[in-house]
Amino acid sequence: MNIDIIKDECKRQGISRIIKYDEPLNNHTSLRIGGSADIFCSPNNIEDLKKVVFISKEHNMPFRVMGNGTNLLILDGGIRGLVINLNKDFKKIEFSDKIIKVGAGVSLALLSKMALDRELSGLEFACAIPGALGGAIINNASFKGECMADVVQNVTFLTRENRIEKISKSNLNFNYRECNLKSESVIILEATLMLKKGNKEEIESKIKQNIEIRKTSQPLDKFSAGSIFKNPPGYYAGELIEKVGAKGLTRGKAEVSTRHANFIVNNGGASARDILYLIEEIEKRVTKNFGIKLEREIEIWGEP
Ligand SMILES: Cc1cc2nc3c(=O)[nH]c(=O)nc-3n(C[C@H](O)[C@H](O)[C@H](O)COP(=O)(O)OP(=O)(O)OC[C@H]3O[C@@H](n4cnc5c(N)ncnc54)[C@H](O)[C@@H]3O)c2cc1C
Incomplete structure (x- = not known):
């Protein structure tokens, strides 16, 4: 992989502003550990992301997708190739009654708080999980018996061939810290979640309880x-x-x-x-x- 060629290609495609070279990854992980990524990019929208995936494919440059970096140990020698961290458009949340359309870069804590504000129940378990939605789906993040599989209705993702596809609940296979999308190495773009109408005090009390359990045990x-x-x-x-x-x-x-x-x-x-x-x-x-x-x-x- 020739970094200079990649730099030129990024300039040609007009995406230099979202690319960093030799980026230390310790600042991007909750362990605060890790060497540098050769290339670190934060696409703000699907067009930029598609360009990045195209370049990666054309130049045979492997890529990984990082969310909030809360389930990762990055080794001291860093990462050869590209790390993608979704930004801006991928951090949108749209509520429509009990249905929420959520970008893959939205943090679970924020999502849980916003659901509480709308008196929606189902994400209390996620209030203190420090990851973002994409990583939470890939890992079927859970706490005290409740998990992402309970709320996810469908997931939209980008394939390695740069095609946008959608998979519905019936074709998603969730297990303990697992989802079938993981082995397919796709980039999750957004998901639709279905919550239940709830009582604000009860939701808030469950959130406080979950935070308390964590504070005392972790x-x-x-x-x-x-x-x-x-x-x-x-x-x-x-x-x-x-x-x-x-x-x-x-x-x-x-x-x-x-x-x-x-x-x-x-x-x-x-x-x-x-x-x-x-x-x-x-x-x-x-x-x-x-x-x-x-x-x-x-x-x-x-x-x-
Ligand atoms: C203090 C602490 C407490 C925690 N408590 C819990 C807990 O109670 N329950 C729990 O389940 N986990 C817990 N975790 C682990 C972690 O927060 C979760 O696994 C979380 O879902 C990871 O999300 P992330 O955004 O940090 O993903 P990352 O760590 O960045 O990535 C994890 C995986 O997801 C993939 N990924 C990330 N985003 C995308 C995307 N958009 N498309 C495709 N793949 C993607 C990555 O490639 C990687 O394979 C905890 C972590 C910490 C530090």
């Missing part, structure tokens, strides 16, 4: 990427991690949280290598003690 005052591992069937990953004595384990400035053992926190200046060391140490210990292979919930991107 290290929200520290940089993290949420839960590192999925819960294996019949177990809580956090409990297994505690039982193998890994709670509080440190490596450099990275630490297995003393508040929630399934969180690894960056105490300031941790490297991806530190975090990865702790992840692998936990995996080894849990396999050795319980014969269970923990599955990673966070995604690891980039080069060491």
Whole structure:
């Protein structure tokens, strides 16, 4: 991949203003860790996004889509290729009674707050999940038994071939932290959600309760990427991690949280290598003690 050729092509297509080169990704992730992306682009509308995907295809340049970067560990060597982060037009919300059309870049916390203002119920669970809609659909984000699958009616996305397509609820396959769109590597543009008419006090009280549960059980005052591992069937990953004595384990400035053992926190200046060391140490210990292979919930991107 020749960056100079890509630069020229971006100029020719009139999209230079949305492109940054050698962009540090630590500022774009909740762990505040990560090397630089060769190219980082923030398309404001579908036309710009299509141009970016076209260039990427023409020049054989791989791309990844990043939402709020709250489920990612970006390695210290950064990312060769392109990272796309949807902006502006992708941050629109349109309410029509109980139906909401939401751009993929809208943060779940804002969405939950706006639903509350309109006395709509169904997104209380999302009030404190720090991701944006696209990532939340891809991961079927959930809290306390409620999840994105409960509210999503259809999803509009851009294929790698630059075609806009729409998929409806009946063809969406959601599971624990999974959605079939993930394996198809599409770019989610927007989704339609269906909520229920609710009572404002009840919605507000549920939101407050959810925030309270999080404050007491999660290290929200520290940089993290949420839960590192999925819960294996019949177990809580956090409990297994505690039982193998890994709670509080440190490596450099990275630490297995003393508040929630399934969180690894960056105490300031941790490297991806530190975090990865702790992840692998936990995996080894849990396999050795319980014969269970923990599955990673966070995604690891980039080069060491
Ligand atoms: C403190 C904390 C608490 C958390 N609590 C929860 C919780 O309770 N429940 C829960 O489920 N998660 C939780 N998470 C994890 C995380 O917030 C969710 O997984 C969230 O949905 C990720 O969204 P994001 O925008 O940050 O996605 P990113 O981390 O940026 O990306 C995640 C995945 O989504 C893909 N993606 C993002 N946007 C798009 C798009 N537009 N089109 C296609 N693919 C896309 C990325 O390519 C990547 O594969 C927590 C994280 C933190 C830091």
